[in-house]
Amino acid sequence: MKALVLAGGSGTRLRPFSHSLPKQLIPIANKPVLEHVLGNIRDLGITDIGVIVGDRAGDIVNAIGDGTRFGAWVTYISQPEPLGLAHCVRLARDFLADDDFVMYLGDNMLPDGVADIAREFMATRPAAQVVVHKVSDPESYGVAELAPDGAVERLVEKPKEPSSDLALIGVYFFTPAVHTAVAAIEPSDRGELEITDAIQWLVESGHDVRAREYTGYWKDTGRVDDVLECNRRLLDGLRPAVLGQVDDASVLTGQVVVEAGARVIRSRIEGPAIIGAGSLVEDSHVGRYTSIARDCELRQASIRSSIVLESATITMLHDVCDSLIGRSASVGSPDGGAGHRLIVGDHTRVEVAA
Numbered sequence: 001m002k003a004l005v006l007a008g009g010s011g012t013r014l015r016p017f018s019h020s021l022p023k024q025l026i027p028i029a030n031k032p033v034l035e036h037v038l039g040n041i042r043d044l045g046i047t048d049i050g051v052i053v054g055d056r057a058g059d060i061v062n063a064i065g066d067g068t069r070f071g072a073w074v075t076y077i078s079q080p081e082p083l084g085l086a087h088c089v090r091l092a093r094d095f096l097a098d099d100d101f102v103m104y105l106g107d108n109m110l111p112d113g114v115a116d117i118a119r120e121f122m123a124t125r126p127a128a129q130v131v132v133h134k135v136s137d138p139e140s141y142g143v144a145e146l147a148p149d150g151a152v153e154r155l156v157e158k159p160k161e162p163s164s165d166l167a168l169i170g171v172y173f174f175t176p177a178v179h180t181a182v183a184a185i186e187p188s189d190r191g192e193l194e195i196t197d198a199i200q201w202l203v204e205s206g207h208d209v210r211a212r213e214y215t216g217y218w219k220d221t222g223r224v225d226d227v228l229e230c231n232r233r234l235l236d237g238l239r240p241a242v243l244g245q246v247d248d249a250s251v252l253t254g255q256v257v258v259e260a261g262a263r264v265i266r267s268r269i270e271g272p273a274i275i276g277a278g279s280l281v282e283d284s285h286v287g288r289y290t291s292i293a294r295d296c297e298l299r300q301a302s303i304r305s306s307i308v309l310e311s312a313t314i315t316m317l318h319d320v321c322d323s324l325i326g327r328s329a330s331v332g333s334p335d336g337g338a339g340h341r342l343i344v345g346d347h348t349r350v351e352v353a354a
Contacts, residue, residue, distance in 0.1 A: 001122065002099045003041045004092050007034055007106035008054030008079045010209035021327065022056040024106040026227055028233040030259075030274045030291050032063060033221050034106050038070050039106060044118045047072045050095045051106070052079050052088045082348065084192030086182045098176045102124070103195075105170030105220075109230050111237075112216025116170055120212060127177040127207035128199050130155075133218050137281065141167035142196050144211045152209040155196045162240075168196070169218050177207055224324050231307055232289040235272035244275065254288070267298075274312070274354050308335075 007024045024034040041049060049072050053060050057078060067074030077092050085135050089096070089103070102118065114131060121129045130152065132144050135175060143164045145154040157170070172195065181198040188194045219230040238255040244262030254271030258264060262275045265282040269275065273286050278296035286292065287304025294310045301314040306323040314320065315332035325331060 001043075001046055001118075002101040002312060003044075003046045003049045004088065004096065004098055004103045004137075005034070005037060005041070005049060005051045005106045006085065006088055006103070007060055008052045008056075008082060021309075022059050022224070026058060027291065027293060027307065028109065028221065028231050029238070030276055030293055032339070033109060034041075034060070034064060035070075036109060036111070037106050038064070038072065038074075040110060040113050041102065042070050043113055044115060045101070046102070048075075049073065049318055050075045050077050050092050052077050052091065054079055054082065061113070062110075082192070084187070085195035085338055086185060086193035086198045089178060089182045089195070089198070090193070090228055096176075100173070100175050103172045103174065107221050108170040108294065109219045109221055109234075110216060111215060111234060112170065112214075114214060116310055117171075117212045117214065118173065119279055121173040121210075127175050127202050127211040128152075129173040129210045130168055130199065131171040131173075131214050132211050133169045133214050134165050135167040136165070138162035138165045138167055143167055146211055152199070152203055152211050152212055154203070155200050157194075157196055166213065170200075170220070171214075177202060179328070181205070209320070227324065228305065228307065228322060231291055232305065233274065235274070235289050237289065237339075238272045240271065244277070259294070270304075289335060 009172060025032040028036060049067060051074055053076050061076060064074060075095055077095060077183045079088060079091055085164040093121040107327045117131055130144055135141060139158055139162055142155060142157045143159060143162055144152050145164045147153050157322050178198060181201040184201055185193060185197045198243040199209060216235055219226050221230055222229050238257055240255050241262040242258045244295055246258060246264040246339045249266045250264045256269045256271040257274045259275060259277040263280050265280045267284045269286045270288050272288060273290045275292045278294050279292050279296040281298045283300045284298040285302035289305040290303055292308045296308050296311060297313045302318045308325045309326040309327040312325045313330045317333045
């Protein structure tokens with residue numbers, strides 16, 4: 001079986017970050033979302049992975065490489081325009097050949113994995129098997145309506161009066177039958193080839209289409225609040241490790257990771273938290289649910305429940321919370337301001353006055 005990962009989306013809901021960083025590379029617990037996705041796929045035993053890329057292809061390739069560090073081989077497939085998920089399947093036709101495959105949205109986090117669902121698909125081989133998750137607001141999603149035996153009867157996109165609370169969450173298993181479906185459908189009203197239309201075509205053509213519920217934690221990391229929530233969820237699973245330098249005047253409590261080359265001086269770190277490689281935390285307080293990426297500097301600052309991307313600097317600013325600080329951003333206060341939420345893009349300088 002192969003995998004097809006979709007990493008070409010523009011991430012408009014994550015601006016300003018997605019202006020300079022593909023949304024699939026936003027770090028969760030100091031690792032890009034796309035790396036989490038590839039790790040989940042590798043856990044299925046899949047080593048042949050196609051990645052759909054758009055106009056930020058260079059950033060994706062630089063971050064992921066050829067896949068060897070994941071124990072896999074990655075083939076990059078260009079999608080010049082965002083013309084739909086089924087269009088991605090068309091573009092990947094030569095790569096996929098006649099193999100079964102899993103299609104996985106590259107900005108979705110399913111940290112509990114889909115190994116059981118994959119095993120069921122491989123054992124029964126329906127034409128398609130969609131992964132669904134119960135949601136409280138099904139009118140915001142594409143939903144699957146099922147027969148009593150679990151067969152998909154109908155897929156409905158953002159229904160006004162939902163008859164199902166089982167939302168499609170961006171993981172699909174297919175046999176080569178999907179290629180016939182993708183070739184048969186027409187663009188939707190928004191000008192895209194919809195994967196839901198292709199799956200519905202399979203249903204209406206008499207193919208066996210199944211749904212399997214994912215009951216673990218799931219998050220579409222399309223918004224800042226979703227990214228921060230997901231970061232908190234993954235940090236809860238940290239295993240403490242101190243590989244960098246922590247002086248005798250510093251205190252670490254709870255699940256704390258200090259990566260190699262990081263330095264903690266006269267500071268307090270409350271876990272779960274990560275201090276990235278090469279970073280400096282001096283005379284500062286890092287609170288729970290905070291990820292500090294590599295090569296950052298915190299001096300006379302306090303921060304909690306936040307994500308700081310690589311090479312950022314925070315100085316003399318206190319009680320920063322629920323924030324996302326971009327790469328190489330510089331945030332500070334000349335008089336030690338307190339109580340701030342900051343959404344700061346890459347290479348930005350912000351001075352906060354009390």
